[in-house]
Amino acid sequence: MVRTDRCKKLFTCKEKPLDPEKLGRMESLDVDRSPSLLLNIALALQHVLVLSSVCAMVVSALIQEVDKDRIVAHVLFYSGISTLLQSWIGSRLPLIQAPSLDFLIPALALLSAQSGTPVACRGQCIEAEEPVAPAHPIRELRGMTLVSGIVQLAMGLTGLSGFALGRCRPLVLAPVLCILGFSIYREAALLCSDHWGMAALAVVLLVLLSQHLHVFLRLSVFSVSRRLSVLLSVMVSWAVCAALVRWGHVHLNSVTQMLSTKRNATFIQSTNSPHSSDFVFPNDSVPWLDFPLLASALPLLSGNSIAAGVAGGLSASISSPAVYMMAARLLKAPVPPAHACNRGLCVDGIGSVIAGLMGAPVGLCSSVPNACVIGLSQSGSRSTVQIAGVLLLILGVSPQLAQMLCSVPLAIHGAVLSVTYALAVATGITYFQHADVDSGRNIFNIGFTMFMSLALPRWFRLHYSFIQTGVASVDVLLQSLLTLPVFFVGVLAFLLEHTVSGTLSERGLMRHEGTKKILSLADQQQGYSLSPDSVYDPPPPVRKVLELTGFRTVPFCACRSPAVEDVLVTVPEMSSLLPDKDAGVGSG
Template identity: 60%
Template sequence: MLQGMAVVAGLVQLGVGLSGVGGAMQGQCGPLVLTPVLCMLGFSIYREAALLCSGHWGFALLTVVLLAGLSQHLRSWSLPARLRFLHVPTLSTLSVLLSMLLVWAVCAALHHCGHIRIHTVPELLLKRTDFNMTRIRSWAVENSSSLPSPDLTAPWLSLPFPGLGLPLLSGQGIAAGVAAGLSSCVSSSAAYVLSARLLKAPTPPAWACNRGLSVEGLGSVLAGLMGAPAGICSSVANACTLGLSQCGSRGTVQLSGVMLLILGMFLPLTQLLTSIPLAIHGAVLSVTYTVATATGITYLQYTDVDSGRNIFNTGFVVFMSLVLPRWFRMQLGFIHTSVPVLDVFLQSCLMLPMFLVGFLAFLLDHTVSGSLSERGLERDQSTMEIHSLADKQQGSVQSLEAVYQPPEPVRRLLRLPGLWLLPFCACRSPVMEKVVVTSPETFSLMHSDSR
């Protein structure tokens, strides 16, 4: 069932990306849409972060202190010249990794000496996620002798293969998968803007957003076919980590992907990572997701913050996106349309904060009357197009092509004649289209001159 939902969610993302709808919608999102969406990225995880931190508040607090100290108070510190292997501030770049490793080592040493008991990811999965940590802790004490130990007989190399047959699909599962796919599109698009904002890069253009959504959708489809219970979506924690480390290299993302492939094939390494205490996970989420919330607030500087329209829209959207999902989780049978599939779809949409905040923010910003300057927008007199003041005043010296053009092998693949029209037309940059279109004309002129 979960695998089928992951496949459906991936197909939705793939369709939104290839059709160009994702990039077109992002181009219509001004500062008053991005503010509540980015704020909700941070607020939507607070309950889960508190649940994880409650595994051991001491270690969670230690991780938070180390993260804040390394990334903020000591962010300009670098290695001595003789030992320097990075041309960037070392502690700021490695703040998240160093904090996790140091606290993990302390936890492992105390656990080995028998002073504490560490709550890890496998232990949390043994009980339903909606149980509070107190019940998990009491259950663990009563059943400490029956807790599963790491499987030492697991094979070192396990190549993933597609499962036999398609994942199970039902009408209600498809409806829930469509809702999850729409929510993932909103979350991923917001993560793209968040990463660019934190790295002081140009706002992602429509074709880059479409390409990202398409690749994520394809990854979710493959993950579902491989038997994974969840799809792929841009990680907000990773995007905020880029802001803390200021490491915006494309090679970093590629290296992370290679490491994930290795971890997926070598099971003992994966088991080692699952031994990280839950308190460390909660602390990292607590710090990184606050960056998303604060980044959303910065977009208000481009708008009229004293406008009653803006005050109402922002407050209403954020508050309703927190209240309604929680209320609908307590009223699962509230919607009755005599069509079960439609009931599941509407209920799922109303229980997903990211979909709800994106829908409400976009609707109110485009329906409640207000001037362009009030909304943080301006009209280009030469093209008569409307642009966001946030894109203009960010002042990035980098060009869109230098930041968002794919590597040369990918550009060559997209230039193939069979892929020229559909389905990748929405994922190409205007520069690439110009090169592909003009090259045959140049060749014909040269051929005629030679005659």
């Protein structure tokens, strides 16, 4: 009660009255406000479709066509579990958990080490003439998933993730978010190349529904056309493509067919190529019910799988906190505190550990495209992702239903990824406004970081045999880390920001007169809080558990809310990215 009264006093600051349009926008982005039931289910289904695009890219690149539907169903099931945990005891942000490039690139490096063929080049290198069949590919991939989950869990429990995030200023977050978006452009273009006409149709529909049509449809402040722009565009494009495939005017390919240049490449694929219509119309041979049970064989923890898992876990530990910051900015919510970030990464790790033990070949982390859907639909309710988690559990126990998601044409998946990841780039660019972009220091840091984070991983992919240390596990670790753009940009941006001298104003920082704390101008604009916000506080039962004596020490102390501190709140300008000079600042 003392904390509540204290916060009320601190929240009473002079502010300009907001017009109805601003108030409507604030309400639509409230994580605790639930839309109507039907709209909420439709928004949840939209998240599931976006997640299916990620699964189509990651899972289909590793698993043979025979087992793809069952494995995808299992991944969806574990994504649903992790999503529900994330919204309940994790960061509490409306985020979907999904596989990503953070696990795909190390997995490809692991398969390459098994067979001696440069799989991580993704069709750009000269392949060996006689590739060797992998011994236990699935078990080693599961071992990699298990290790990556342990790394994520360790980063969260020790508090390293929240500690580093608290020192990530605008000139660190901006390059990381930009590279998060740019890192997918090759894969998205590859999926779109399956049929550029279908991809163009989906992109045009997405732009029209999300940016133009809602202006003419005055159904509400944010019309249904904008909120469900992804769902509507995917369904219309899918229907058109299905009709063209039925009439024989369109022929589709699988991910493995597009990624590999040879039939017997080292991807885990079957010898029989599926027919084009299999990607649009479900196959009756797939069972309706198949509950994901514990795998018969344990994950294989070889040196290579451990090395790939460490690389994937480190990269996911950089990308997930960045997604937390991006989601908070799109929601116009206060910046995630350290304990919320640590809990979120712990949930990511738990999800990956469960997935690895139960048979999934890839780990889980916060999904970038699903977070970008918040900005696209202007709807970020926590109840939406919880319904999406339940839908994922239902899909996860029915391979037949999961196959329906797999049957969405790859070109449409590529279009969805292209538009959603573009918002990650745009969100990163917004951080540049808070720093002095004319400063020579910042010009060098930004340009060097972003260019090298794109150029060096591509160079190492093209020269895959450059790393030859004589130790296979060390080779896998280095090959994985050096081909991960997110790892590069996170390390380079952090080091340059904290080693190159510069003033506070250059870096987009300010020192508060009362507390003498160094604050980020980006955080101040959207509302900065040193104490836990209602967005991030776990439910009362979880708080009571964390307050127990045994959980007040290492390693659980990093996940607990700190003692009540002074709260500094600023009123953000909701209609513009530029700060309002007249907005009052409350002092703690």
